[in-house]
Amino acid sequence: MEPRKLSIGQGWQWIKRGYALFMKAPLLWVVLLSVCFIAVAALSAVPTIGEPLTSLLLPVILVGLMVGCRALEQGEDLELAHLLSGFQQRAAQLVTLGGIALVSQYLIFGVMSAVGGGALVSILMSGQPVEDPEIIKQAVIGAGLAIPIGMALFSIILMAMQFAPMLVFFNKATPVEAMKLSMRAFINNMAPMLVYGMTFMLLAMLASIPMMLGWLVLLPIVFTSLYACYCDIFPAEKEVVPHAENSENTTPDKTA
Numbered sequence: 001m002e003p004r005k006l007s008i009g010q011g012w013q014w015i016k017r018g019y020a021l022f023m024k025a026p027l028l029w030v031v032l033l034s035v036c037f038i039a040v041a042a043l044s045a046v047p048t049i050g051e052p053l054t055s056l057l058l059p060v061i062l063v064g065l066m067v068g069c070r071a072l073e074q075g076e077d078l079e080l081a082h083l084l085s086g087f088q089q090r091a092a093q094l095v096t097l098g099g100i101a102l103v104s105q106y107l108i109f110g111v112m113s114a115v116g117g118g119a120l121v122s123i124l125m126s127g128q129p130v131e132d133p134e135i136i137k138q139a140v141i142g143a144g145l146a147i148p149i150g151m152a153l154f155s156i157i158l159m160a161m162q163f164a165p166m167l168v169f170f171n172k173a174t175p176v177e178a179m180k181l182s183m184r185a186f187i188n189n190m191a192p193m194l195v196y197g198m199t200f201m202l203l204a205m206l207a208s209i210p211m212m213l214g215w216l217v218l219l220p221i222v223f224t225s226l227y228a229c230y231c232d233i234f235p236a237e238k239e240v241v242p243h244a245e246n247s248e249n250t251t252p253d254k255t256a
Contacts, residue, residue: 001171001173001181001234002184003181003184003185003188003189003233003234004188004189004232004233004234004235005188005189006189006192006232006233007191007192008191008192008194008195009192009195010189010192010195010232011191011192011193011194011195011196011197011199012195012196012199013228013232014192014196014225014226014228014229014232015196015199015200015203015221015225017224017225017228018221018222018223018224018225018226018227018228019221019224019225021069021072021073021224021227021228022217022220022221022224024072024078025072025077025078026217026220028078028079029078029220029224030216030220031080032065032068032078032080032082032083032220033065033219033220033223035080035083036061036064036065036083039061040054040058040061043057052102055098055101055102055105056095056098056099056102057095057098058098058101059086059094059095059097059098059101059161059164059165059168060086060087060091060094060095060098060165061083061086062086062165062223063085063086063094063165063166063168063169064082064083064084064085064086064087065082065083065223065227066165066166066169066170066223066226066227066230067082067085067086067169068082068083069223069224069227069228070170070227073227073231085169086165086169089169090168090169090172093168093174093175094165094168094169096175097161097164097165097168097175097178097179100175100176100179101157101161104157105154105157108150108153108154108157109121109124109125109150111146111149111150111153112143112146112147112149112150113146115144115145115146115149116142116143116144116145116146117142117143117144117146117147117150119138119139119142119143120139120140120142120143120146120147121146122139123135123136123139156183159182159183159186159187160179160180160182160183161179161182162182162185162186162226163178163181163182163185163186163229163230163233163234164178164179164181164182165178166227166230166234167181167182167234171234181234185233185234189233196225196229200218200222203218204218
C-alpha cells in the first residue's frame with residue numbers, strides 16, 4: 001500500500017469531487033455536521049477531561065463522516081447512523097491514533113516552553129479567551145523562536161494525521177503505520193496539496209461574505225474533498241484474478 005504521486009492539477013479536482021459529493025445530500029450534510037459540532041462542543045465543555053477526551057475521539061468522528069462519503073459514492077443514502085461507524089469498528093485503533101496526536105501536542109507545547117514560549121503556551125492551553133490584547137502581544141513577542149518551532153512541529157503532526165484515520169479504518173493499517181503513510185502521501189503530493197490549500201483559503205474568504213453563510217456549503221466540502229483526496233492518493237486495490245490457475249483449470253482435455 002503505497003501513496004500515489006499526482007499532478008498539481010489534482011488539488012482542484014479534489015475540491016470539485018468534494019462539491020459533487022456534497023450536492024448529493026446538501027441538507028443532510030448540514031444536519032450531520034451540526035450534530036458533530038454540538039456533540040464536540042458539549043464534550044469539550046466537561047471540566048478537566050472534556051478537551052483531552054475530545055482529542056481522543058476526533059479520529060472516530062472523522063471516520064463517521066468519511067463512511068458517509070463512501071456511502072454516497074456507492075449510491076447509498078447519507079444517514080446519521082454513519083457517524084457511529086468509527087465506534088462500531090476499529091474504535092480502539094482510532095482512539096489510539098487520537099492519543100498519539102494528543103501526546104504529541106503536549107510534547108510540542110513542552111518544547112515551546114523550553115525555548116522561551118511558556119507564556120504563550122499557557123494562553124494556548126488555558127482554553128479561555130484573553131480579553132487584554134496587550135497580554136497576547138507580550139506573549140508572542142516573548143516567545144521568539146518558540147513560534148516557528150511550534151509551527152513546524154505542528155505541521156508535521158497535521159501531515160501525519162491527515163489521512164491516518166481513513167487508513168486505519170478502510171485499509172486496516174496500524175496507527176503508527178497509518179501516520180507514516182499519511183506523511184509520505186503529503187510529501188509526495190506537495191504541489192497538489194498547495195493548490196488544494198490555497199484554493200480553500202480563497203473560498204474561505206468568499207464564504208465569509210456575507211454573515212459567514214457560505215460556510216454552510218464550504219464546511220461540508222472540507223470533509224467531502226478530504227475523502228476525494230484520500231481515494232485519489234490511496235485507490236482501492238482491485239481484486240486480482242489468478243489467470244494462470246484459471247486457464248489451467250479450463251483448458252480442454254485434448255487427449256480424449
